[in-house]
Amino acid sequence: MTHLSKSPWILHYDASSCNGCDIEVLACLSPLYDVERFGIINTGNPKHADVLVITGGINEQNREVVKNLYDQMPDPKVVVAVGICASTGGVFRECYNVVGGIDCIIPVDVYVPGCAARPESIIDGIVRALSILEEKKKNPAPGRAAMGGER
Amino acid sequence: MSRRIIVPFGPQHPVLPEPIHLDLVLQDERVVEAIPSIGYIHRGLETLVAKREYPEYVYIAERTCGICSFIHGMTYCQGVEQVMNLEVPERALFLRTIWSEYSRMHSHLLWLGLFADAIGFENLFMASWRLRESVLDVLEETTGGRVIQGSCKVGGVRRDIPGETLECMVRDLEGFERDFKEIANVFLRDESIIARTRGVGVLSHGDAYHLGAVGPTARGSGVAIDLRKTGYAAYGKIHFKPVVETDGDCYARCAVRVKEVFSSIDIVRQAAAKIPEGEIEVKPKGNPNGECFSRAEQPRGELVHYVKGDGSRHLVRSRIRTPTLTNVPPLVKMLAGCELADVPVIVLSIDPCIGCMER
Numbered sequence: 160m161t162h163l164s165k166s167p168w169i170l171h172y173d174a175s176s177c178n179g180c181d182i183e184v185l186a187c188l189s190p191l192y193d194v195e196r197f198g199i200i201n202t203g204n205p206k207h208a209d210v211l212v213i214t215g216g217i218n219e220q221n222r223e224v225v226k227n228l229y230d231q232m233p234d235p236k237v238v239v240a241v242g243i244c245a246s247t248g249g250v251f252r253e254c255y256n257v258v259g260g261i262d263c264i265i266p267v268d269v270y271v272p273g274c275a276a277r278p279e280s281i282i283d284g285i286v287r288a289l290s291i292l293e294e295k296k297k298n299p300a301p302g303r304a305a306m307g308g309e310r
Numbered sequence: 311m312s313r314r315i316i317v318p319f320g321p322q323h324p325v326l327p328e329p330i331h332l333d334l335v336l337q338d339e340r341v342v343e344a345i346p347s348i349g350y351i352h353r354g355l356e357t358l359v360a361k362r363e364y365p366e367y368v369y370i371a372e373r374t375c376g377i378c379s380f381i382h383g384m385t386y387c388q389g390v391e392q393v394m395n396l397e398v399p400e401r402a403l404f405l406r407t408i409w410s411e412y413s414r415m416h417s418h419l420l421w422l423g424l425f426a427d428a429i430g431f432e433n434l435f436m437a438s439w440r441l442r443e444s445v446l447d448v449l450e451e452t453t454g455g456r457v458i459q460g461s462c463k464v465g466g467v468r469r470d471i472p473g474e475t476l477e478c479m480v481r482d483l484e485g486f487e488r489d490f491k492e493i494a495n496v497f498l499r500d501e502s503i504i505a506r507t508r509g510v511g512v513l514s515h516g517d518a519y520h521l522g523a524v525g526p527t528a529r530g531s532g533v534a535i536d537l538r539k540t541g542y543a544a545y546g547k548i549h550f551k552p553v554v555e556t557d558g559d560c561y562a563r564c565a566v567r568v569k570e571v572f573s574s575i576d577i578v579r580q581a582a583a584k585i586p587e588g589e590i591e592v593k594p595k596g597n598p599n600g601e602c603f604s605r606a607e608q609p610r611g612e613l614v615h616y617v618k619g620d621g622s623r624h625l626v627r628s629r630i631r632t633p634t635l636t637n638v639p640p641l642v643k644m645l646a647g648c649e650l651a652d653v654p655v656i657v658l659s660i661d662p663c664i665g666c667m668e669r
Contacts, residue, residue: 171327172322172329173327173328173329173351173664173665174351175350175351175352175353176351176376176665177373177374177375177376177379177458177665178327178328178375178376178377178663178664178665178666179373179376179377179379179457179458180376181327181328181376181665182327182376182377182420182457183456183457185327185439186439186443189423189436189439189440189442189443190436190439190440191439191440191443203322203323205322215351216353218350218351218352218353220349220350220352221321221329221350221351224321224322224329224350228322250369250370250373251353251355251358251373253358253361254353254354254355254357254358255354255357256352256353256354257353257354274373274458275376275455275456275457275458277456
């Protein structure tokens with residue numbers, strides 16, 4: 160991990176996960192794994208968040224919610240798909256109500272494997288996302304640069 | 311008297327780890343009515359029975375919910391075993407009981423942490439979750455998985471717990487009990503917790519019964535239902551009493567869960583003392599033909615798995631009724647008339663597990 164210029168805050172949303180990955184994301188905040196040592200705080204407000212952590216796949220009803228949360232986050236932002244359901248739809252991809260992984264709605268930067276994903280791999284995924292975040296900060300997307308760079 | 315306004319609560323809300331949406335109809339600061347809407351996590355996994363063979367479906371049943379996944383797998387297996395008339399070895403039944411109780415401890419500690427967080431007591435959240443890790447360590451050591459265990463199968467269990475490991479688990483429970491007593495004291499005696507939970511979200515005995523509340527939500531209102539008393543797995547050979555509180559408020563529901571952790575510790579000790587030697591599985595022969603309702607006590611209440619087979623490798627129908635779904639009508643009742651600031655505490659007090667509820 161390279162030097163970080165700010166404390167990254169994460170926004171966690173449960174798309175259509177079975178809870179297994181959710182509680183592991185929360186376990187990362189608990190004293191044993193303690194992601195706060197990287198300055199990471201779990202916020203409930205998309206407008207404060209830098210990293211969107213999504214567990215579970217997209218279904219017909221939460222499609223708009225996920226898109227909405229992503230759009231509300233200020234640039235630069237990164238998306239971490241935690242678990243195989245968020246990556247591809249996983250064991251539920253054949254279910255009638257599941258559309259697929261998160262990447263069929265919004266761009267995903269890091270995919271974390273596992274069912275349920277282990278806290279170690281979630282932390283690894285988020286730390287990787289942080290270097291992508293730094294990268295995006297240095298080279299903002301062209302559309303945003305024309306509008307005056309990062310907000 | 312001011313006019314009524316509607317405040318949307320969820321699906322994405324800081325206090326909710328999972329999405330449920332409530333439309334709160336407010337008059338001043340008071341909730342007049344709460345209208346729930348669900349469907350944000352619905353996957354439709356019951357239809358996967360047509361695509362997975364019946365022994366494989368255990369894998370899907372366990373992923374109904376990541377918090378009580380072992381009990382989901384076990385209930386499904388019980389149903390299929392009953393349809394196929396399988397005699398599960400005694401040792402497997404005891405192992406199922408032990409893992410169920412560890413799941414209950416981990417689920418209750420998880421809930422106690424989230425509840426403390428909803429009250430705003432972050433230190434207690436951290437303390438509960440730190441203690442929960444020691445339960446997860448046992449589950450990981452004995453089954454290989456932290457939250458999704460995958461150790462149950464039709465006809466028995468996949469792994470055995472060797473005698474020395476069992477002794478070690480029982481020894482470690484002493485330290486766990488001592489640590490949990492400290493946390494339990496805070497939950498039951500701390501003034502700030504009592505101020506936020508006593509008399510909040512009261513559900514009367516009659517309402518709990520008529521609205522079909524299950525699990526700690528019902529037991530907190532004095533309805534003594536505990537499916538473990540029906541004697542599935544090895545519960546018939548173990549002595550315990552359902553934990554019942556009579557006040558029906560958030561404090562009572564919290565107290566039920568705190569006391570259930572102690573009762574789970576006791577059940578594990580008894581099961582470890584009584585577990586017989588022997589086989590841990592029987593090979594299922596043929597295919598399930600018939601139907602069965604299989605019931606079990608989840609940390610959140612009564613879980614029902616309905617299975618129906620027609621003699622082929624695939625089941626015809628699987629139906630899962632989870633405790634959170636039956637606890638939503640009591641929740642709506644509790645919310646009517648409460649203060650807006652108490653809504654997060656009351657919503658959490660039924661221990662909502664939306665992943666379970668919507669399947």
